[in-house]
Every structure is written in C-alpha cells, then in structure tokens.
Amino acid sequence: MTRAYNFNAGPAALPLEVLQKAQEEIVDFKGIGMSIMEVSHRSKEYEAVNDETQQLLLELLELPAGYKVLFLQGGASTQFAMLPMNLLTAGKVGSYVMTGSWAEKAIQEAKLIGETHIAASSKEGVLHIPALSEIEIPENAAYLHVTSNETIAGTQYQEFPDTGSIPLVSDMSSDILSRRIDASKFSLIYAGAQKNLGPSGVTIVVAKEDLFNNAPKTIPTMLRYSTYLKNNSLYNTPPVYSIYMVNLVLKWVKEQGGVAAVEKANREKTDLIYNVLDNSGGFYEGLAQKDSRSIMNVTFKLQTEELEKEFLALAKKNGFVGLGGHRSVGHLRASTYNAVPYASCKALVDLLDEFKRTHG
Ligand SMILES: *Cc1c(COP(=O)(O)O)cnc(C)c1O
Numbered sequence: 281m282t283r284a285y286n287f288n289a290g291p292a293a294l295p296l297e298v299l300q301k302a303q304e305e306i307v308d309f310k311g312i313g314m315s316i317m318e319v320s321h322r323s324k325e326y327e328a329v330n331d332e333t334q335q336l337l338l339e340l341l342e343l344p345a346g347y348k349v350l351f352l353q354g355g356a357s358t359q360f361a362m363l364p365m366n367l368l369t370a371g372k373v374g375s376y377v378m379t380g381s382w383a384e385k386a387i388q389e390a391k392l393i394g395e396t397h398i399a400a401s402s403k404e405g406v407l408h409i410p411a412l413s414e415i416e417i418p419e420n421a422a423y424l425h426v427t428s429n430e431t432i433a434g435t436q437y438q439e440f441p442d443t444g445s446i447p448l449v450s451d452m453s454s455d456i457l458s459r460r461i462d463a464s465k466f467s468l469i470y471a472g473a474q475k476n477l478g479p480s481g482v483t484i485v486v487a488k489e490d491l492f493n494n495a496p497k498t499i500p501t502m503l504r505y506s507t508y509l510k511n512n513s514l515y516n517t518p519p520v521y522s523i524y525m526v527n528l529v530l531k532w533v534k535e536q537g538g539v540a541a542v543e544k545a546n547r548e549k550t551d552l553i554y555n556v557l558d559n560s561g562g563f564y565e566g567l568a569q570k571d572s573r574s575i576m577n578v579t580f581k582l583q584t585e586e587l588e589k590e591f592l593a594l595a596k597k598n599g600f601v602g603l604g605g606h607r608s609v610g611h612l613r614a615s616t617y618n619a620v621p622y623a624s625c626k627a628l629v630d631l632l633d634e635f636k637r638t639h640g
Pocket residue numbers: 290354355356357358382427429430431451452453454472473475
C-alpha cells in the first residue's frame with residue numbers, strides 16, 4: 281500500500297490509524313453485528329458515541345463547565361448565516377474582522393440578516409492578520425467574529441482579542457485543535473469537520489450554554505441553536521458516521537499526547553517548510569506576512585507561472601496531491617493539518633530542494 285503525500289486543503293488527510301480502526305469496525309461495531317451507520321440514532325450504541333465525542337472535544341479544548349458541543353450539518357458556510365440569525369437581534373450590530381475570503385463570506389451572510397460592522401481589516405493586497413490594537417468593537421455589538429485561520433491566504437491569528445462582555449466568536453474550521461489556545465475566551469466556536477476533525481458532513485459548534493436565551497422566536501427549528509442544545513444534537517437524524525469518525529480522530533489526538541503534542545508536531549512540520557522557502561534566495565517566496573503565518577496552510581510561490589506548473593507536474597509524478605493554490609489566488613499551498621505526517625513534510629522539502637537545484 282502506498283499512501284499519497286496528501287496536502288489537500290479540505291477535505292483533507294485523516295490519520296492512517298483512524299482509517300484502519302474505521303475499516304476494522306465497518307462491518308461489526310463493537311460486536312453488534314452492524315456498522316454504526318446501520319443503527320438507530322436513538323440506540324444506546326449511538327448515544328454513547330454522541331456523548332463521548334462531545335466530552336472528548338470539551339476536554340481537548342480544556343473548557344470549563346458551561347460549554348456545550350452541538351453537531352450540525354450544512355458546513356461552516358451555514359454557520360455564516362445561522363450565527364447572525366440567532367445572535368444578531370434588533371438594535372445590535374454584528375462586528376467582523378476582515379482577514380480574507382472566509383471572513384468576507386461570513387460578513388456577506390450576516391448582511392442578509394442584520395446590521396454589520398468592520399472592526400478591523402487586513403491591508404489591501406497584504407496577507408496578514410491586523411494587530412489586535414486596531415480592532416474597534418461598537419458598544420452595541422452582538423458579537424465580534426474572527427476567522428482564526430484564513431485557509432486560502434495562509435494567515436492565522438497568533439493571539440486573540442479580549443472583548444470583555446461582548447461575545448467573541450470564531451470560525452475555526454481550518455485550525456481547531458491545531459494548537460493550545462485559551463478557548464474560554466470564546467463564547468462560540470464553529471468548524472466544518474473536514475480539515476482537522478474528520479470527514480465532511482458534520483459541523484461542530486462549541487458554545488456557552490446561555491448564549492441563545494434571546495434568540496428570535498421566528499427562526500426555523502433546524503436553524504435554531506437551542507433545538508440542538510435541548511435535544512443533545514438528536515432533534516433529527518445526525519450525520520452519525522461523520523460524528524463517529526470525529527470520535528476516532530479526537531481519540532487519536534489524545535493518543536498523540538493531546539493538543540500540546542499536536543501543536544509541537546505542527547510547528548516542526550511548518551518550520552521545516554518555511555525554512556526552505558526563506559532560505560531559497562528568493563527562488564521560493566512565502567505569501568503570508570511572517571508575523572501572520574499559518575501552521576496549517578503554507579502559501580507560497582515561484583517566480584513564474586511556468587515554474588509553478590513544472591513544480592506541480594513533478595510533485596504529481598512523485599505522489600504529492602493538493603499542492604495547487606486556491607483557484608482565487610493561484611500559486612502554491614501546502615495544507616499541513618494535524619493528520620499530515622512529518623514524513624510528508626520532509627518529503628515535500630526534499631522535493632523543493634531538488635526542484636531548486638535543477639531549476640534555480
Ligand atoms: C473550509 C472553510 C469553510 C467552509 O466550510 P464548509 O464546511 O465547506 O462550508 C469556512 N471557513 C473556513 C475558515 C474554512 O477553512
């Protein structure tokens with residue numbers, strides 16, 4: 281068996297051990313003679329998966345009591361609308377830090393629901409995260425929304441703002457559990473699972489239990505956070521297999537030594553790549569401003585489009601996938617999510633070195 285050097289941006293690499301465990305359990309989950317896909321979501325077998333997955337996530341995020349995990353569908357893109365539907369009530373304003381494509385999509389949806397505000401913004405044409413001191417939050421803000429990691433630009437917050445009594449909300453789709461953070465700073469965190477948590481199909485929301493007390497009564501049932509909260513994410517049929525896979529991934533994170541160990545590995549992986557880019561004498565160039573560099577998505581370029589095409593062809597020939605940049609920005613991108621092994625990153629820097637030697 282040869283596994284690809286998988287640098288896909290999402291859906292993305294899953295840990296081999298997790299895939300093997302899933303394979304082992306796919307025809308007979310814990311001796312029930314069926315897979316977890318084939319039982320009722322009201323069964324005690326599924327309920328155990330549901331509860332344990334929530335507990336594991338709260339534990340790995342090191343959250344105090346008062347937070348709840350919800351399992352939703354529709355991806356992070358649905359959260360762009362669901363968040364303002366539930367929290368952006370009359371007389372309030374949704375405040376957003378504009379850092380790139382994903383923040384932009386979040387704010388566009390909020391504009392459909394209510395009044396919005398830009399708390400701070402990246403400078404035109406610069407891939408960076410604005411300084412925390414630039415963030416201005418209006419007094420009547422329903423929340424401040426940040427995008428902890430801009431997957432397309434390859435930028436990531438290095439620290440998060442203090443918002444006092446105003447709820448801090450983050451789209452953490454592409455960096456949840458990639459590093460230790462003070463998650464208790466956030467009132468709500470959401471993430472599509474398909475970058476760092478599992479396969480697509482489930483969207484995770486972690487929120488303070490009392491956040492939804494004032495949600496408007498007119499929101500459709502399935503778009504109301506309180507529906508999921510009151511029903512332990514079992515109001516309707518959840519994406520059971522995706523949640524089961526998230527369960528296995530969270531156990532894998534624990535086995536690695538928890539988030540601190542995963543963070544250390546992520547930093548080693550990306551240091552390796554950034555070092556090669558920075559010491560290439562301008563042959564390669566990182567796209568993100570150094571103080572905003574992501575440990576999940578390394579964006580970079582070569583000096584001509586021709587060279588980039590040649591590099592991608594060589595990469596493909598050598599078993600690498602997913603190294604093309606997002607269609608909106610082009611160039612190159614290596615997504616180094618938690619499940620991407622160090623060996624893949626080592627193979628990538630060897631390839632970068634070789635390509636420079638033969639084309640530099
Ligand atoms: C991938 C991604 C999204 C979109 O997620 P979907 O689950 O496809 O809707 C949103 N935000 C960020 C930061 C992402 O990386």
